[in-house]
Amino acid sequence: MLDSKQVKSMLSTNDIVKLCCHLQEDDTVLYDAQGHPIFCTSICHHGDSYKLYYYPETGMFHCYTCSDSFDIFGLVQKFKEIEFKDAFKFVVDFFDLRGFDTGENDDENLTDDWNIFQLMKDYETPINNYEENIPIPENLLEYFYPLAAPVEWQKDGITPEVMRTFGIRVDSALSHIIIPHRNVDGKLIGIRRRSYNPIEVEAGKKYMPVIVQGDIYRHSLGTNLYGLYENKHIIHDTQKVLVAESEKSVLQLASMYGTNQCWAVATCGSSFTQPQMNLLLNLGVSEIILGFDHEFTGGKGSPDAEEYEKKLLKIVSPLLPYVNVSVIMDYEGLTNYKDSPTDCGRDIFEQLYHQRVRLYTYDEHGKKTRKK
Numbered sequence: 521m522l523d524s525k526q527v528k529s530m531l532s533t534n535d536i537v538k539l540c541c542h543l544q545e546d547d548t549v550l551y552d553a554q555g556h557p558i559f560c561t562s563i564c565h566h567g568d569s570y571k572l573y574y575y576p577e578t579g580m581f582h583c584y585t586c587s588d589s590f591d592i593f594g595l596v597q598k599f600k601e602i603e604f605k606d607a608f609k610f611v612v613d614f615f616d617l618r619g620f621d622t623g624e625n626d627d628e629n630l631t632d633d634w635n636i637f638q639l640m641k642d643y644e645t646p647i648n649n650y651e652e653n654i655p656i657p658e659n660l661l662e663y664f665y666p667l668a669a670p671v672e673w674q675k676d677g678i679t680p681e682v683m684r685t686f687g688i689r690v691d692s693a694l695s696h697i698i699i700p701h702r703n704v705d706g707k708l709i710g711i712r713r714r715s716y717n718p719i720e721v722e723a724g725k726k727y728m729p730v731i732v733q734g735d736i737y738r739h740s741l742g743t744n745l746y747g748l749y750e751n752k753h754i755i756h757d758t759q760k761v762l763v764a765e766s767e768k769s770v771l772q773l774a775s776m777y778g779t780n781q782c783w784a785v786a787t788c789g790s791s792f793t794q795p796q797m798n799l800l801l802n803l804g805v806s807e808i809i810l811g812f813d814h815e816f817t818g819g820k821g822s823p824d825a826e827e828y829e830k831k832l833l834k835i836v837s838p839l840l841p842y843v844n845v846s847v848i849m850d851y852e853g854l855t856n857y858k859d860s861p862t863d864c865g866r867d868i869f870e871q872l873y874h875q876r877v878r879l880y881t882y883d884e885h886g887k888k889t890r891k892k
Contacts, residue, residue, distance in 0.1 A: 655707035664689035710739030742793040745785040759806040772862035820851040
């Protein structure tokens with residue numbers, strides 16, 4: 521008898537599109553820059569936006585509104601509000617796959633198969649659990665001292681002009697630097713603060729969302745890139761982008777080359793999510809340069825350097841089929857432990873940049889290849 525894995529292996533992307541169009545009663549399908557189909561969320565939760573993505577490489581859907589992931593059977597379950605075995609029967613009947621069946625469906629086997637998928641779904645959900653960022657009022661920024669140039673960041677090589685361009689403010693009473701976060705369209709979606717209060721820093725609260733009149737203005741960092749709105753035109757024109765961890769790195773690069781020549785963004789953490797990757801791929805970049813913090817103490821070939829290489833490779837591997845990828849690795853100890861590539865000035869950054877490690881994929885003959 522057929523099981524769910526066999527059924528999914530028999531379905532092409534065109535088949536998935538056909539079924540989704542049937543469910544949404546509309547032949548409209550959008551596609552992202554990588555060719556992933558995007559459907560109306562009416563199939564998922566009766567919404568009206570096109571934020572339900574299908575990823576053929578994994579056979580999974582992800583809704584960027586309700587932050588849920590599921591396969592084709594899970595989609596049918598949600599849409600029709602039925603059990604897994606009924607969703608399985610619907611898909612088999614829709615594509616007339618009964619001829620491939622070797623016997624009657626066995627409810628126990630179907631349940632076992634669902635349990636396996638559920639375990640996988642539970643494992644993946646924290647990775648893909650992204651919230652949609654809703655714009656917040658601009659006048660919230662008026663609670664903070666306007667367009668300041670805190671001396672702490674000037675010491676880190678960030679110019680007052682750059683801080684004004686990015687709207688940096690301060691809360692001097694709490695020793696906080698205020699960092700507005702905007703989406704790719706320039707809408708204010710969150711406000712973070714960088715604390716210089718030693719007690720907060722020691723407690724691991726260096727970067728936190730701000731609180732205004734009891735409300736916490738956090739946003740989903742994994743669906744946005746700091747600096748993308750301000751730098752998207754130069755990134756599009758140069759077709760390259762430096763992906764750093766912190767907002768400070770973006771401001772440092774802008775201070776090195778000027779606000780109209782800054783090609784950096786920040787993930788605001790040590791992860792680099794699929795939604796963030798999609799934001800860059802949609803700009804048509806040809807090279808993504810990962811410039812994360814220096815988190816190993818040995819030189820090239822040392823155990824901790826190799827462990828960090830594996831970590832970074834895991835982060836960027838989803839990009840390799842689509843775009844050239846390079847990684848900045850400080851094997852010579854030009855920066856200190858935990859420093860970003862931009863922390864020690866333009867000369868050191870350019871040396872690290874020109875020594876970056878280029879990653880390759882392999883063609884059918886086993887030869888190294890890079891994207892044109």
